[in-house]
Amino acid sequence: xxxxxxxxxxxxxxxxxxxxxxxxxxxxxxxxxxxxxxxxxxxxxxxxxxxxxxxxxxxxxxxxxxxxxxxxxxxxxxxxxxxxxxxxxxxxxxxxxxxxxxxxxxxxxxxxxxxxxxxxxxxxxxxxxxxxxxxxxxxxxxxxxxxxxxxxxxxxxxxxxxxxxxxxxxxxxxxxxxxxxxxxxxxxxxxxxxxxxxxxxxxxxxxxxxxxxxxxxxxxxxxxxxxxxxxxxxxxxxxxxxxxxxxxxxxxxxxxxxxxxxxxxxxxxxxxxxxxxxxxxxxxxxxxxxxxxxxxxxxxxxxxxxxxxxxxxxxxxxxxxxxxxxxxxxxxxxxxxxxxxxxxxxxxxxxxxxxxxxxxxxxxxxxxxxxxxxxxxxxxxxxxxxxxxxxxxxxxxxxxxxxxxxxxxxxxxxxxxxxxxxxxxxxxxxxxxxxxxxxxxxxxxxx
Amino acid sequence: xxxxxxxxxxxxxxxxxxxxxxxxxxxxxxxxxxxxxxxxxxxxxxxxxxxxxxxxxxxxxxxxxxxxxxxxxxxxxxxxxxxxxxxxxxxxxxxxxxxxxxxxxxxxxxxxxxxxxxxxxxxxxxxxxxxxxxxxxxxxxxxxxxxxxxxxxxxxxxxxxxxxxxxxxxxxxxxxxxxxxxxxxxxxxxxxxxxxxxxxxxxxxxxxxxxxxxxxxxxxxxxxxxxxxxxxxxxxxxxxxxxxxxxxxxxxxxxxxxxxxxxxxxxxxxxxxxxxxxxxxxxxxxxxxxxxxxxxxxxxxxxxxxxxxxxxxxxxxxxxxxxxxxxxxxxxxxxxxxxxxxxxxxxxxxxxxxxxxxxxxxxxxxxxxxxxxxxxxxxxxxxxxxxxxxxxxxxxxxxxxxxxxxxxxxxxxxxxxxxxxxxxxxxxxxxxxxxxxxxxxxxxxxx
Numbered sequence: 001x002x003x004x005x006x007x008x009x010x011x012x013x014x015x016x017x018x019x020x021x022x023x024x025x026x027x028x029x030x031x032x033x034x035x036x037x038x039x040x041x042x043x044x045x046x047x048x049x050x051x052x053x054x055x056x057x058x059x060x061x062x063x064x065x066x067x068x069x070x071x072x073x074x075x076x077x078x079x080x081x082x083x084x085x086x087x088x089x090x091x092x093x094x095x096x097x098x099x100x101x102x103x104x105x106x107x108x109x110x111x112x113x114x115x116x117x118x119x120x121x122x123x124x125x126x127x128x129x130x131x132x133x134x135x136x137x138x139x140x141x142x143x144x145x146x147x148x149x150x151x152x153x154x155x156x157x158x159x160x161x162x163x164x165x166x167x168x169x170x171x172x173x174x175x176x177x178x179x180x181x182x183x184x185x186x187x188x189x190x191x192x193x194x195x196x197x198x199x200x201x202x203x204x205x206x207x208x209x210x211x212x213x214x215x216x217x218x219x220x221x222x223x224x225x226x227x228x229x230x231x232x233x234x235x236x237x238x239x240x241x242x243x244x245x246x247x248x249x250x251x252x253x254x255x256x257x258x259x260x261x262x263x264x265x266x267x268x269x270x271x272x273x274x275x276x277x278x279x280x281x282x283x284x285x286x287x288x289x290x291x292x293x294x295x296x297x298x299x300x301x302x303x304x305x306x307x308x309x310x311x312x313x314x315x316x317x318x319x320x321x322x323x324x325x326x327x328x329x330x331x332x333x334x335x336x337x338x339x340x341x342x343x344x345x346x347x348x349x350x351x352x353x354x355x356x357x358x359x360x361x362x363x364x365x366x367x368x369x370x371x372x373x374x375x376x377x378x379x380x381x382x383x384x385x386x387x388x389x390x391x392x393x394x395x396x397x398x399x400x401x402x403x404x405x406x407x408x409x410x411x412x413x414x415x416x417x418x419x420x421x422x423x424x425x426x427x428x429x430x431x432x433x434x435x436x437x438x439x440x441x442x443x444x445x446x447x
Numbered sequence: 448x449x450x451x452x453x454x455x456x457x458x459x460x461x462x463x464x465x466x467x468x469x470x471x472x473x474x475x476x477x478x479x480x481x482x483x484x485x486x487x488x489x490x491x492x493x494x495x496x497x498x499x500x501x502x503x504x505x506x507x508x509x510x511x512x513x514x515x516x517x518x519x520x521x522x523x524x525x526x527x528x529x530x531x532x533x534x535x536x537x538x539x540x541x542x543x544x545x546x547x548x549x550x551x552x553x554x555x556x557x558x559x560x561x562x563x564x565x566x567x568x569x570x571x572x573x574x575x576x577x578x579x580x581x582x583x584x585x586x587x588x589x590x591x592x593x594x595x596x597x598x599x600x601x602x603x604x605x606x607x608x609x610x611x612x613x614x615x616x617x618x619x620x621x622x623x624x625x626x627x628x629x630x631x632x633x634x635x636x637x638x639x640x641x642x643x644x645x646x647x648x649x650x651x652x653x654x655x656x657x658x659x660x661x662x663x664x665x666x667x668x669x670x671x672x673x674x675x676x677x678x679x680x681x682x683x684x685x686x687x688x689x690x691x692x693x694x695x696x697x698x699x700x701x702x703x704x705x706x707x708x709x710x711x712x713x714x715x716x717x718x719x720x721x722x723x724x725x726x727x728x729x730x731x732x733x734x735x736x737x738x739x740x741x742x743x744x745x746x747x748x749x750x751x752x753x754x755x756x757x758x759x760x761x762x763x764x765x766x767x768x769x770x771x772x773x774x775x776x777x778x779x780x781x782x783x784x785x786x787x788x789x790x791x792x793x794x795x796x797x798x799x800x801x802x803x804x805x806x807x808x809x810x811x812x813x814x815x816x817x818x819x820x821x822x823x824x825x826x827x828x829x830x831x832x833x834x835x836x837x838x839x840x841x842x843x844x845x846x847x848x849x850x851x852x853x854x855x856x857x858x859x860x861x862x863x864x865x866x867x868x869x870x871x872x873x874x875x876x877x878x879x880x881x882x883x884x885x886x887x888x889x890x891x892x893x894x
Contacts, residue, residue, distance in 0.1 A: 040813050042812065042874050043813070046815060300879045302869065322864070323869075401850065403850065403871055404850035410867070411860070417857075418854075421854050421857055422772040423748065424775055424787070424847070425489070426776045427487065428493070
C-alpha cells in the first residue's frame with residue numbers, strides 16, 4: 001500500500017512519520033513544493049528579531065533525517081498540480097528538474113497548509129513587500145533586513161504575525177507603523193482587551209492607524225510609500241499580516257467538498273468527501289467544541305494532531321478527532337494575549353445569547369511586589385449558563401492560565417461550574433481567587 | 448437571627464462578609480482569638496524575606512473596616528473555649544479584659560483553622576524556635592531576625608512554608624539547613640520531581656538532610672543546637688515546618704463528628720453533624736473530586752469558598768460545594784512546583800491501579816532562546832483510563848499550567864480525553880504540544 005502526502009509541514013510530516021513508525025512496510029511518499037519540512041514557522045518573528053540567530057535553527061528535522069532514518073520517500077521541490085481521483089494519482093512538476101511527475105496512491109493526505117491572504121492592493125507584489133508564512137518567507141525577510149538599511153517598516157494588518165513582527169522590528173530599532181483596514185482592530189478580543197493591546201503597541205513606540213484600508217503600495221527607489229486616502233507612510237520594508245486562506249485549490253479542482261472559509265471539509269476522522277483522501281492542518285476544517293459545528297481555525301497543535309489522526313486512518317485503526325476550542329496565545333511586546341472559545345460576537349452569530357464580563361485583577365497576591373494587571377473577558381450563555389469563551393491579557397500569567405478555560409470548554413461546563421474549580425494559588429503567581437475564577441464569579445451573577 | 452463565627456481568618460470573614468452583604472438585618476458576630484483578621488498568611492515568607500516590607504502590608508482589611516463599614520460585630524482577642532449545643536451558646540475568655548463571655552447563636556460557623564503540627568521534640572518550645580501560621584507568628588519571626596544577628600537557620604521539616612522560608616532566608620544571606628525526618632522528602636511529588644526540587648535547594652546553597660528525625664533542640668546561650676543522632680546543627684534561629692493539624696478540639700469536645708486527620712466532618716453544604724453548626728476552612732474536611740471520598744487538604748482558596756457556602760446556608764439558599772482537587776503551587780527558589788489530584792501512592796491507597804509517567808519537556812518552543820526544562824509527572828488509572836493527578840516542576844510555565852489538569856480532574860476526564868485538549872501555543876510560552884499533553888500522550892500508551 002502506498003500513502004501519499006501532499007505538503008511536508010506539520011500535518012503532513014506528522015502523518016508520514018507516524019505511519020512509518022507504526023508500519024515500516026507501508027510505502028510513504030511526501031511531496032513538498034518547497035525545500036523545507038518540519039520547522040517551527042511560528043518561531044520566525046523571533047529569529048528575525050535576533051540577528052545572532054540563524055533562521056535554520058528553526059528546522060526541527062532536516063529532510064535527510066526523514067529519508068534516511070525514517071524511510072520516508074520525501075520529495076522536496078515537488079509541486080502537485082492535479083489530483084485524479086478516478087485513477088488515484090497525483091501529478092505535478094519536479095521544480096528542480098523541471099519535469100512532470102505522476103504518482104499513484106492508495107491513500108492520500110492533503111496537507112497543503114495555508115497562504116497569506118494578501119488583499120489585491122496595487123504594489124503588494126513588489127519586492128520588499130513581504131509576508132511571513134513559510135520558512136522561505138522568513139529567510140527572505142531576514143536577508144532583506146541584513147542587506148538593506150531598514151529604518152522604517154510598515155505592517156499592513158494586525159494579524160498575529162504582524163503583532164509579533166512589530167516587537168521583532170522594534171527590537172532591531174526599526175520604526176514600526178501598523179495600519180489596519182477595519183475600524184475594530186483585533187476582533188478576536190473583547191473591545192476592552194483589544195484596547196489594552198493597542199495601548200501596549202503605542203507605548204512600545206509603534207504607530208497604529210485603524211480604519212485605514214491601504215489603497216496602494218508604491219516603490220520610490222529603494223523605498224516604499226503606503227497610501228490610504230490622505231495618509232502616506234514611507235517605509236524601507238512593508239510586511240502584510242492580513243490573515244491566511246486555506247490552500248484548497250487542488251482539493252476544489254478535484255471536486256472535494258469545501259467548508260468554512262473555503263477550507264477542505266473533513267469528518268472527525270480527517271476524511272474528505274472522498275474516503276480515500278484525508279485532509280489535515282491549516283487547509284482543513286474542524287468541529288468547534290462549543291458550537292459542535294464546522295469552523296476553520298488554522299493553528300499548529302491541531303495540524304500535528306490531525307496529522308496523527310490521518311495516520312491512524314491509513315493504519316486501519318481510525319480515531320475520532322476531538323474538536324477545537326480555538327485556544328491561542330500571542331506575545332505582543334511585554335503582553336501575553338490569550339483566548340479560547342468564542343467571542344461575544346461569534347457567540348451571537350452562532351445563535352447563543354451571550355453575556356460578556358470583563359474584569360481586572362492582579363497577577364500576584366495582595367501585598368506581593370511586582371504585581372501587574374491581568375485583564376479577563378469571559379463570555380457565557382444566558383440561555384443555559386454555559387461557558388462560551390475567555391480571553392486574557394497581562395504582563396504575566398495569561399499564556400498558560402487560558403488552558404484551564406479551554407479544558408472547561410471541552411468539558412462543556414457552565415460558568416457556574418467553572419467558578420467551582422480548585423485552581424492553584426501561591427502569592428508570587430496570583431491572587432487566592434484565580435483571575436479566571438473571579439471573572440466567572442462576576443459573570444455568573446449576570447446570567 | 449444571630450450568626451456567630453468562631454475564627455476571623457479566610458473562611459470566617461468570607462462567611463461573615465457575605466452574610467452581612469446579602470442581609471444587613473442579620474446579626475453577625477465574629478469571635479477571633481488573635482488581633483488579626485483578613486490577611487494574606489501565605490505572603491508571610493515573602494514579607495520576612497524583604498526587610499523593606501512591613502508585615503502589616505499583608506493585611507487585606509483591618510478589623511475596623513469589618514466593624515464600621517460592614518456592620519460585623521467583630522470581637523478580636525476573644526478566645527472561644529466551649530460550645531454548648533443544647534443551649535446554643537459559645538463561651539470563652541475576652542483576653543484583653545480577662546473576663547469570661549458567653550453568647551448565644553442561631554447558626555454557628557466553626558472556622559478555627561489549623562495550627563502547626565510541631566512534633567514533641569524537647570526544646571521545640573524554646574523562644575527562637577518558631578513556626579509560621581498566623582500573622583503573629585510572622586511578626587515574631589520578622590522581629591527576631593531584626594533584633595538578632597542570625598547567620599544560620601535550621602528548618603525542621605520540608606513543609607511548604609519551610610521551602611518558602613529557605614528561599615526567604617537565603618535571600619537575607621542567612622545560611623540554611625533543612626532537616627527532614629523521613630527518608631522520602633516531598634511525598635506529594637513523584638520521586639523524580641522531588642529530586643529536582645531537592646537539587647534546587649542544594650544549588651541555591653541550602654544544606655538538606657533527609658531521614659534524620661530531630662531528637663532535641665538545645666539552647667546554648669543565644670544560639671541553638673539541633674540534634675539528630677550524630678548530626679549536630681548549630682543555629683541562630685530554628686523554624687519548624689512539619690505540617691499542620693486542624694483546630695478541631697472545640698468541635699470534638701462539643702461532640703461533633705470528626706473526619707480525616709481529625710478535621711471536622713462536613714457535608715457538601717459545610718454542615719457538621721449538628722445542622723445548626725457549619726465548619727469551613729482549614730479545620731474542615733472536604734470531598735475529593737477524584738475519589739469522591741472525604742479528604743483533608745487545608746488550602747486558602749477552599750477556605751474562602753467554603754466560607755461563602757456557609758454564608759449561603761445561613762441565608763437560607765443552600766449551595767452544594769464542589770469537591771477539591773488538591774491543586775497547589777509553591778515557589779522553591781527559582782522553581783515553580785505544582786500539583787493537582789493524587790500521587791501514585793495516594794491513588795494506590797484509594798484502590799486505583801495507578802500508572803505514573805514522568806517526562807521532561809522544554810518551557811519554550813524548539814529553537815526559542817531561554818528555554819528551561821519542565822518536568823511533568825502524570826498519574827492515570829489502568830482500570831478505567833482515568834486521569835488521577837499531575838505534578839509539574841519548572842523554572843517557568845508550571846504554576847498556571849497545572850490548572851488545566853485540575854479542571855480535567857473536576858470533569859472526570861480520562862488521560863486519553865485529556866490528551867485531546869486544545870491548549871495554547873506560541874514559541875515564547877512552550878512547545879506546540881503543551882508539556883501536559885505530551886505527558887498524557889506518553890502515559891496513555893501505558894494504560
